[in-house]
Structure formats: structure tokens, C-alpha cells
Amino acid sequence: ELKVEQNPLFLSMQEGKNYTIYCNYSTTSDRLYWYRQDPGKSLESLFVLLSNGAVKQEGRLMASLDTKARLSTLHITAAVHDLSATYFCAVDRGNTGNQFYFGTGTSLTVIP
Amino acid sequence: SQTIHQWPATLVQPVGSPLSLECTVEGTSNPNLYWYRQAAGRGLQLLFYSVGIGQISSEVPQNLSASRPQDRQFILSSKKLLLSDSGFYLCAWSISYTQYFGPGTRLTVL
Numbered sequence: 001e002l003k004v005e006q007n008p009l010f011l012s013m014q015e016g017k018n019y020t021i022y023c024n025y026s027t028t029s030d031r032l033y034w035y036r037q038d039p040g041k042s043l044e045s046l047f048v049l050l051s052n053g054a055v056k057q058e059g060r061l062m063a064s065l066d067t068k069a070r071l072s073t074l075h076i077t078a079a080v081h082d083l084s085a086t087y088f089c090a091v092d093r094g095n096t097g098n099q100f101y102f103g104t105g106t107s108l109t110v111i112p
Numbered sequence: 113s114q115t116i117h118q119w120p121a122t123l124v125q126p127v128g129s130p131l132s133l134e135c136t137v138e139g140t141s142n143p144n145l146y147w148y149r150q151a152a153g154r155g156l157q158l159l160f161y162s163v164g165i166g167q168i169s170s171e172v173p174q175n176l177s178a179s180r181p182q183d184r185q186f187i188l189s190s191k192k193l194l195l196s197d198s199g200f201y202l203c204a205w206s207i208s209y210t211q212y213f214g215p216g217t218r219l220t221v222l
Contacts, residue, residue, distance in 0.1 A: 102156040
């Protein structure tokens with residue numbers, strides 16, 4: 001069974017600080033995705049990482065993928081309150097139909 | 113542009129009652145379609161996925177079923193709801209890689 005683990009599960013950080021969320025997965029996959037979920041809302045796609053060494057950046061968020069280590073990171077630079085949300089990584093098992101397996105999520109609270 | 117709809121947005125049902133949740137996608141053809149469930153404070157669990165009309169794959173055994181009667185329509189059903197069926201149900205679609213999620217249905221079983 002494919003397992004996807006994120007840490008930390010909860011993160012409280014002050015505005016202006018940097019931090020990294022980690023996503024480890026248990027099986028070979030070259031495709032990893034990051035999503036954001038605001039309370040009571042659906043999921044919004046943030047990044048799609050399709051190969052080893054892929055790095056994507058959008059604003060204060062940067063995601064990277066190391067398929068050999070089975071690790072993806074989501075780095076937050078100079079956090080602002082608007083980044084408060086739950087962040088999920090998802091691994092694509094790669095079979096027909098792109099079956100995603102989601103991590104447990106990281107609940108981020110940015111304190112002014 | 114593509115749009116995904118889900119209804120109803122919220123639903124409160126008694127234990128043992130039937131369920132039907134509907135998902136439709138606009139602006140694309142032959143998408144892969146997915147049903148996920150998110151329990152309170154938890155991650156997403158893939159329930160069903162479909163790569164074409166009438167083609168349904170189930171990820172977890174349960175008292176739920178899914179159907180795809182039309183190319184862009186995906187339905188989640190149950191004959192008798194359990195308390196454990198409460199949660200946030202999300203439909204998603206994809207063509208190549210990224211999955212795009214609908215607004216969700218919040219189901220409470222009492």
C-alpha cells in the first residue's frame with residue numbers, strides 16, 4: 001500500500017519567517033502534487049512536479065521533488081497571514097486514471 | 113474553460129437512508145473522474161475513479177457505489193447510509209496529470 005506522510009502536521013509560525021513542509025512517500029513515483037485547502041473549502045492546485053529535481057515557485061511558495069529520496073518539500077519564504085491554510089501533497093500511483101494518494105495534510109497558521 | 117459542479121452543497125441524512133451525490137464537468141471531453149471522501153480534520157481518501165462511461169474502479173470496500181452514466185457525469189450512491197459515511201465528499205476531474213476539484217458536498221449522517 002502506498003503511504004504518503006507529511007510533517008509537521010501542525011505548524012504555527014510568525015509572519016516574516018521561513019519554514020519547510022516535508023512530504024515522504026513509500027513507492028516509486030515521478031509525479032507529485034501540492035494542494036491548498038482553506039477551511040470548509042475545496043482543494044486548489046498549487047504545484048505539479050513531474051520529474052526528479054523539479055522545482056516550481058509561485059510567490060512565497062517553492063516546491064521541489066527528489067524522486068530518489070521519495071521526498072518533496074514545500075518551502076515558505078517570509079510567511080504572511082494569507083498563507084494560513086492546510087497544505088496537502090499527493091502522489092500519483094501512475095496507473096491508468098492517475099490515482100492520487102494524499103498525505104495527511106499540514107495545517108499552517110501564520111501569526112501576525 | 114472547464115468547470116466542475118457538485119450538488120447538493122450540504123446534506124443531512126438519517127442512518128439507513130439512501131444517498132445520491134452528483135458531479136458534472138463542463139468544458140472538457142472524456143475526463144477521468146474521481147470521488148474522494150475527507151473525514152473531519154483528515155486527509156483525502158480516494159473512493160472511486162472512472163476513465164470512461166460505465167468504467168468504475170473502487171479503491172476501498174464500503175457501502176458506497178459509483179456510476180458514470182454520461183461522459184461528464186459521475187454519481188455517488190448508497191442504499192443505506194452509516195454514521196461513518198459522514199464527511200466532505202469531493203469530486204475531481206483530470207485529463208492529463210493535475211486533478212481539479214469541485215466545491216464538495218458536506219454530508220452529515222445522524
